[in-house]
Amino acid sequence: MLSNACKYAIRSILYLAMHVEEKEKIGVKKIAEALETPQPFLAKLLQQLTKSRLVSSSKGPHGGFFLNEKNLKNSIWDVVKCIDGTSKFEQCFLGLSTCGDENPCPVHFTVAPFKKKILSDFRDKSIEEFVNEIKLKGRYISLKDFDALK
Amino acid sequence: MLSNACKYAIRSILYLAMHVEEKEKIGVKKIAEALETPQPFLAKLLQQLTKSRLVSSSKGPHGGFFLNEKNLKNSIWDVVKCIDGTSKFEQCFLGLSTCGDENPCPVHFTVAPFKKKILSDFRDKSIEEFVNEIKLKGRYISLKDFDALK
DNA sequence: ATTAATTAAGACTAAAATGTCTTTTTTGTA
DNA sequence: TACAAAAAAGACATTTTAGTCTTAATTAAT
Numbered sequence: 001m002l003s004n005a006c007k008y009a010i011r012s013i014l015y016l017a018m019h020v021e022e023k024e025k026i027g028v029k030k031i032a033e034a035l036e037t038p039q040p041f042l043a044k045l046l047q048q049l050t051k052s053r054l055v056s057s058s059k060g061p062h063g064g065f066f067l068n069e070k071n072l073k074n075s076i077w078d079v080v081k082c083i084d085g086t087s088k089f090e091q092c093f094l095g096l097s098t099c100g101d102e103n104p105c106p107v108h109f110t111v112a113p114f115k116k117k118i119l120s121d122f123r124d125k126s127i128e129e130f131v132n133e134i135k136l137k138g139r140y141i142s143l144k145d146f147d148a149l150k
Numbered sequence: 151m152l153s154n155a156c157k158y159a160i161r162s163i164l165y166l167a168m169h170v171e172e173k174e175k176i177g178v179k180k181i182a183e184a185l186e187t188p189q190p191f192l193a194k195l196l197q198q199l200t201k202s203r204l205v206s207s208s209k210g211p212h213g214g215f216f217l218n219e220k221n222l223k224n225s226i227w228d229v230v231k232c233i234d235g236t237s238k239f240e241q242c243f244l245g246l247s248t249c250g251d252e253n254p255c256p257v258h259f260t261v262a263p264f265k266k267k268i269l270s271d272f273r274d275k276s277i278e279e280f281v282n283e284i285k286l287k288g289r290y291i292s293l294k295d296f297d298a299l300k
Numbered sequence: 301a302t303t304a305a306t307t308a309a310g311a312c313t314a315a316a317a318t319g320t321c322t323t324t325t326t327t328g329t330a
Numbered sequence: 331t332a333c334a335a336a337a338a339a340g341a342c343a344t345t346t347t348a349g350t351c352t353t354a355a356t357t358a359a360t
Contacts, residue, residue: 001151004348007245014256027306036247041349047308059307060357093268095157096291097186106164106280106289107271114264118243121257130256139256141246154318177336191319197338210327211335 006083008037009045011141013055013079016067017131018141025057025064035142045083052082067127076130077123089115156233158187159195161291163205163229166217167281168291175207175214185292195233202232217277226280227273239265 002010012031019026028046032039046065049055054074057065080086092099092108099105101112125133134141152160162181169176178196182189196215199205204224207215230236242249242258249255251262275283284291 001243002245004245007243011244011246025306029306038349040351043307044309044349050307057307058357059305059355061305061359063306063357065307093151093157094161094291095152095154096161099290103290105291106284107268108289110264110267110271114260117260118257121260134256138254139258140249140253141244141255175336179336188319190321193337194319194339200337207337208327209325209335209337211329213327213336215337 001088002080003084005041005045006080008035008042009049009079009083010076011035011037012042012046012065013049013067013076013127014131014134014141016055016065017072017127018135020067020072025062025066027064031065049079049082054078054082072128073126075123075126076121077119080122089119151238152230153234155191155195156230158185158192159199159229159233160226161185161187162192162196162215163199163217163226163277164281164284164291166205166215167222167277168285170217170222175212175216177214181215199229199232204228204232222278223276225273225276226271227269230272239269 012035015031015034016026028039028043031037031046032042035042046055046057050057050065054071055065056068056071057063080089092105093111094105094107096105099108101108121130133139162185165181165184166176178189178193181187181196182192185192196205196207200207200215204221205215206218206221207213230239242255243261244255244257246255249258251258271280283289
């Protein structure tokens, strides 16, 4: 459903949001290590997110990436739109061009509620809210975070 | 989640299963037209399915593809395994390598039930049963089928 | 001012997915 | 037996995704 690029991007933003209290900019290297993603590939993605103003950055020593107040008001859905676009979320699971409630494919009524739920997870919460929730509920975005709590 | 190839393959098998009563072999051309898929690409897929004994075929005039008794006992899941393999169904929605019930990613508990449901749709029914159900419930696998009923 | 650390930009490469085209093989039928 | 219709096989082409590498620009600290 999501490309690797988009998965990396989402987890990066969540990572930045989870460390926003620390008031320190974070470099690609650290993010890539924490999330176990290919560094130069992630760098390009972060640039793209920065250009779309979903992430903030500053160059030079002690530079890096961070989320400002405005960035935190965006949603995961904004990230998806920026990296993958929305088409995969609109397509029928079996590729039927006209699939919908009126002429459903065999799995339409299994897939539709899931799509609705994931869409509301992604679209109806700000990054900030999203992260508060995952902290509260104990969700993880990297193996390192998980290990740190043992 | 599924590749185009796999979507075509699933719909082809369902198409053959829905026309099994007619006792006639069906050529690639007809199937590709009915399902609106690229013909030579579908041909290759049908060959692959035939080699894996998920579909039967015969060459020469009035030849074509069909499902025998044994073919009808297979499941959609067998088709998925043949074309895509199972890896995409095992991966975390956000790409987290260790995602699971114990260290869930932020959408794990949204995705897991869906996976379970779609898996049981695909794995726990034979093609035959699957098709009986979709006929009963009025599900579609091509625009043409839908139009035919208007 | 110089240096070093960092992002920015963009050319480049590799792999996988998607799809086409041509030739061969098989087989029913005239 | 010859022909035509179909699948089988496999080489080829295109597009997308994934990822690397090099160079430039910026900036904080010395």
